[in-house]
Amino acid sequence: MAFFEWSDQLSVKVGKMDEQHKVLVSLINELHEAMKAGMGKEASGKTLKRLIDYTKTHFTTEETLLRQHSYPGLDVQKTEHAKLTQQVLDFDRDYNAGKITLTMEVMAFLKQWLNDHIGNTDKKYGPYLNSKGIS
Numbered sequence: 416m417a418f419f420e421w422s423d424q425l426s427v428k429v430g431k432m433d434e435q436h437k438v439l440v441s442l443i444n445e446l447h448e449a450m451k452a453g454m455g456k457e458a459s460g461k462t463l464k465r466l467i468d469y470t471k472t473h474f475t476t477e478e479t480l481l482r483q484h485s486y487p488g489l490d491v492q493k494t495e496h497a498k499l500t501q502q503v504l505d506f507d508r509d510y511n512a513g514k515i516t517l518t519m520e521v522m523a524f525l526k527q528w529l530n531d532h533i534g535n536t537d538k539k540y541g542p543y544l545n546s547k548g549i550s
């Protein structure tokens with residue numbers, strides 16, 4: 416069983432966003448595998464970088480879509496996205512500097528954050544976008 420299992424509970428009922436969320440889930444699983452396998456800092460660092468890059472891509476795509484449709488909860492989205500981005504960038508900086516390592520605690524934080532954000536904040540835009548003909 417994967418570290419982070421996708422479930423329909425996480426579907427926001429917007430195809431493109433579900434697809435991107437699934438990629439994020441699989442990148443978290445990859446990072447977990449790298450951590451578990453004790454892969455060196457370099458290999459894990461590369462996976463971490465892919466996760467960070469894709470997270471940025473996703474946040475930008477999502478915010479653009481929500482802006483295009485004048486979603487009223489855009490500011491909440493932007494605030495939560497910016498906070499996580501900063502936390503992850505801080506982690507990446509300290510990780511590359513050798514100050515901290517990739518632990519199960521970090522993995523649990525990432526999983527929890529994504530699960531909560533998709534399941535609570537993202538899920539709210541589903542019905543709104545669906546009502547605008549986006550699915």
Ligand SMILES: [Fe+2]
Pocket residue numbers: 477492496532536537
């Ligand atoms: Fe979001």
Ligand SMILES: [Fe+2]
Pocket residue numbers: 432436473477533537
């Ligand atoms: Fe999202």
